[in-house]
Amino acid sequence: MHTRPDTAPAAGARRADTSRAWTLAFALAALALAANLALAGTAVTFLAAVALAGAGPAAFAFNFHHPAALVRLFALLRTGARYGERMAGHRAALSDQVRRRAGLFAALARAPESRGAGWQLGRPERLADFIDDVADIDYARLRVGFPVALTGAALGLLTLLTAYLAPLALLPAAGLALAGTLLARRTLRRLAGIEAWTRNARRAAATHLGAALAGAVPLAAEGRRRAALRIALDPLRDAEREAADGRRALARFEALLALAGPGLALAVLLAAWSAGARGAGLLPAAFLAFAWLGLAEPLLSLARALPGSVRARLARQSLAIEPGCAAEPAPRPGPAPGALTLNGLHLWAPDGRDLGPLPDLAVVPGTPLTLVGASGCGKTTLLKALAGWNAERPGESIRLGGAVRPAAERRALTHLSLHDAAILSDTVRENLFAPGASDAMLWAALEAVELDARIRIGGGLDAWIAEGNLSLGEAQRLNLARACLSPAPILLLDEPAEHLRDDQAARILARLLARWRDRVVVLTSHRPDLGLPGRRVALGTA
Template sequence: MTDNAATRAAAARKLWRYAGMLAAAALLCGVLLGGLSAWFLGSVAIAGLTSAAYSFNVHIPGALVRLFAVGRTAARYGERLAGHHAALADQTTHRVGLFEAMAAAPAVRGAGWQLADQARLADYLDDVEDLDLARLRADLPALLLAAGLIGALIATAFVAPLALTPIIALLCALGAMAQQLARAGATSWAQTRLLRRQAAQQFGAALTSAVPLQAEKAWAGRCTDALGRFSQAEEAQHALRLAQAGLDALASLLGPVAGVSIFAAAWFAGARGEALLIPAFLAFSWIALAETAQGPSRMVVAALRRRAAKAEIERWIGTATQPAHSPTRSPAGLTALHTSMQRRAPDRRPLGARLTLALTAGRPTILTGASGAGKTSLLKQIAGWIGQDSMESETGPLSAEDRRRMAMFCPHDAAILTDTVRANLFAPALPDEELWQALEAVEMADRIDAAGGLDGWIAQDMLSLGEAQRLNLARAWLSTKPLILLDEPTEHLRADQGQRILARLVERLDDRIVVMSSHNATGLPDAATIRL
């Protein structure tokens, strides 16, 4: 730690001590104000019924009431000033170390997400704020509340010990509910964060890729899915707020329950008249203590948000343990498809005579013909995007809906989402090694490495047509679907490059049914060609 950092840390500790003392003074003045006010009113009432009213001195307790009221207000403002000053001092020290660590993290440095990924940037800023202010929002209030409760319980044990039973029972219920809120709240908050980020990324990517997505008739589905995730995030947040409201409602009973219990215990112990003044002081002190401790759910939520923020930031700076990747899922069993279908245009018009198809795994099928012959439409029909044809497989008939689930369709002008390279590869569960293998196979590894790696940010206009096509073929390489449909896979590529990449891809997919369209036969060995 440098001399400047050590000086800042020492200054912050000093400010936190001031803030703690002022907060303790505010709590003490509030408790004494509540207890003394009740004692004062009770004393005046009792003295007013006797001759003692003529000699009762109201000036000293009245002055103390005003003193505690002014002291509570002054201490609260002082605690706010000192506490926020201390929090800002902590921010300086904390953020210097945080940014230094992030600057040294290869993943963050390579991705450049701070400038491009607005959803992650917004989450990051929220996380830093949750870390910076957790001490002010959670630690200091919880420490003061614990000290106040210990003092009040000790005083109750001396004045009205029978009242401890309902008070401790309520405190135990509050503790159990707070633990339940912490567990359920952590899950709800993590779900809320994930859904909001996914929704923002999907919706932003859909907006920036509106034209190609509409051409592929995927625009409505992308938008509906994104907005649905926003709704799910709000539902998770609503569940957290309901849990908070339940804890706060139970906490609001602490003052009344403690006050009534103390009065009842003192009354059953035989206290009458002036003997009730001390229990009244204690009872109203409990009420004042409970009033200052309103909203304990905020402390719990601040603590769980700090844990979530710390884990997320540690992940970015490379200190968190990365979860193990799930193994690659093998494709579903599908080795043959055959049918006699009526070809149709996208508007469902019939095209030409019926066509007999026999598609086999390990032997790619190439659809050739001039532009407008219906090659792309036939691929979409095989994929189940057009019409309701049924195709026979070794396990029985497959409807259009079945084939939509089993097919990976790669259009020749596929959309490049405004997102990371990793997100654009559509294989989030696969390890980085497999993603890089796919990029090397389509001769895009060097280009992606120069752009920032798998977490680099890309958009439609950042890639040439050939680069976008090769990224599209990498999606097919990584797909686990048993039916792979490639629309003009070598378009926008040099002839020799297209042949190399296609040969690698067909070899990779030799256990799948592969159908592709091309203006001319590609020269792949053992390929079946259908001219339209």
Template sequence: MTDASPERSGGARRLWRRAALFAAAALLCGVLLGGLSAWFLGSVALAGLTAAAYSFNFHIPAALVRLFAVGRTAARYGERLSGHHAALSDQTTRRVALFRAMAAAPAVRSAGWQLADQARLADYLDDVEDLDFARLRADLPALLLAAGTAAALVATACIAPLALVPIAAWLAVLAVAARRLARRGALAWEQARALRRDGAQRFGAAMAAVVPLQAEGRWAGHCAEALGRFSRADEAERTLRLSQSGLDALASLLGPLAAVSVFAAAWHGGARAEALLVPAFLAFSWFALAEAAQGASRMVVATLRRRAAQAGIDRWTETRARSAAPARAPARLATLHSAAWQRRAPNGRPLGGPLALALRAGRPTILTGASGIGKTSLLKQIAGWTGQDVLESEAGPLAAADRRAASMFCPHDAAILADTVRANLFAPACPDEELWQALEAVELAERIRAAGGLDGWITQDMLSLGEAQRLNLARAWLSAKPLVLLDEPTEHLRADQGLRILGRLLERLQDRVVVLSSHGVEALPGAETIRL
């Protein structure tokens, strides 16, 4: 699931390698700083007791201590800058593919291009962030901590082998605690997510019905019930943080335990005076390494949040469905037909009896009927947005995925991106002359010139409903898809203006299969009307 170009992917890999090098340098400088400081202090103490104090050169170790201190600070800043740059670079490539997958999900196709479910969208955005930064928060620190621990264990085995027994035992305790945190934390985090989502939906429903709920005296109760979900979610997160603090407390004891074990093992092995300097170096290196281990709980939580996020995104985008055979979209269509087409609501519920459907290029089909009768649902079904029906064509049977790839669906509520007019026309390959021709056809050219031309910046709030609808129809004008579906194309337009624009558009699309739904337009020259 990636749209990354080779150059961009290579750049991200280079950034991650740079971040890993900075992180390794920070850890190495920290370990050397701790070990050398202990060795230096021990050497000064021993030299101070003898005549060697007069000839002891403390400048070199003192300079190294400063060097490692400055190096650790600089490497940490480098790790943060490179790591965040790498994570943000990943976002620019990953989010395009993730949002494309989300836009193709059946839940979104059934609702329209607008996502509608704000609580679910908020969860989705949080999930994307958890995926993007898990590598920075969990993978990289865990890898370096594992490498540093392995190196410290090897050094301990060479210098103070007996110390391995308590150190290994404590590492086993930490592993068990981490597994327990992962198991309990996954349950707590999933519970918190579910409660927060439920609370948001309940509160949103209450906010949408403030007046009737207040009139019935039920407003306070609904709000209290919704906010209670948020309180329970906070309680679940508090439980998770308490579990984290337990693991961090155990991790904080690793340094002192390892240091004491190394000293005790060296002393037991007969090391005295100068012979204790090397074990002292190792013991305080364990102290520095244990400092990094105190972030173990954050690594565990980042990992379980990534798993929950991936599961949520998989459910939202239905990746298993997308792994099916690629769509087979014909370049041209002359006919689409079905002898007994069962209309369905977006949730799959049957609507009415079977319908004989015969769509032909050059003969627009108008769907009419009362509001709520299912005109938009039928357009989405023809477009392949909902259901798994098959329509026959001169090129053979077309499944839902094939029709999605071959259709341009123009919803009645146009979504305007906060971007340039050029980007909002969805036709990057068209020359400027053709873009202006489309804007002239929908009687929007003068308004766009006043807004700054094709490269002028527009937002949803800058355009009226009628202007947004005309920009929507300009997209249909510029589309090269063989199947064009227009949902209430004259809505928000004056009757005479709507008929003029629609006439031009249908003349432009006379070689395509065109289906439109309408309340105000029930008959057009050469069109067939289906009353639902």
């Protein structure tokens, strides 16, 4: 398969659209904050001016209309900008998520937890963790970036105005800033430790609870069901207790931030009064003081940004990616440059079991290799090694076209299709993982795996699907359609006939292998009676 020639411009256009959406959201958020500060300052200045005018004959000539119109204008601007910022911000975050989802899903696949797992990516708890991690990364800009940037800019502006109008107020401002910084660092460390511990505790509890529920009958017969459930549920109780400690630590930081606005407002008024400002001379200071009061709500968003930054950092660690860095080399599409040869490989199970040495093998383009063996004999482990998922060991050699290919290079040259296909809650188009493919190419791939009629009935390429919308056989065929669309020169298919009828599997694989005559193809199966095409090698035999 070949990608469309306009793939790079299309990707650039999508990035530009997302960037414009973020810029609009940030501009609206800044407008809402500026309107909020101006509203607070104008309102109090208006009231103070009314009070001063009422004390003398100027009350008869006082113009109420202009300041009242400004108050209404700023209130409307604040409300409209807030709604616009939320709509534009969430639209930008969702667009960013769609644009980066394929990369994030690849990050899940190459994460150490996934590569070293005994099972694959379709485990519900792993997918649930992945979805949470993706959401934490995608919305980090909304939860962390926006509050820090906007509140920081407002703090800088008000600090400059304070230095000009009431410089003595900078002393308590500096004290509050120092106390806030120290408490924020302490709270951040506390939240990071609690979040990491509770994540591990909840994952362990989910594993124990699943095992206890799966073995409920034998455990009850042995009188151990209550103890097993206690072992599973106690970590959840401890996790809730730790989470409550984190909320208390965050509440202390919020309390300090809540005092900052009123405290600085009072400090500005006292500093201006001590400097000799009286009557109308206090109006600029009153405007500034109530602008500090108007900053109270944005300041509280800094507290909400702390847990968001912690979760985003842990999510990046879980997915093994760094912000702003390309975690993997770019894929290298095209025909295979030669035979894939394996020399001196030794298989080890994820739990550390020695599965024995693997015979030296050579796979040439156009002649698929089928690895046959019982479950647990190392078929998937071998595919992961070929794909560069496992750590390289001394004495092992994997060559392509006569040249040794390190693990990172093999990851750019291979498409690994694990048998427990993960279905994202997204459109059919996004689930095919081929952003550069045309609609005609997508439909051709679906037709090749005999899934096109089902997708047309369901609403087409832009119909929304989720884990429970497809049967196991349909999910497997969607997985094969992803492989059909992949331009990688090496295709590794783990149990491609699983959940398919024998005749259907034979038809689909024959159709796909005819398209892959210039590729290196390795398949696995635990069913020795299944007549898959190509050369066969048995694993796990004495």
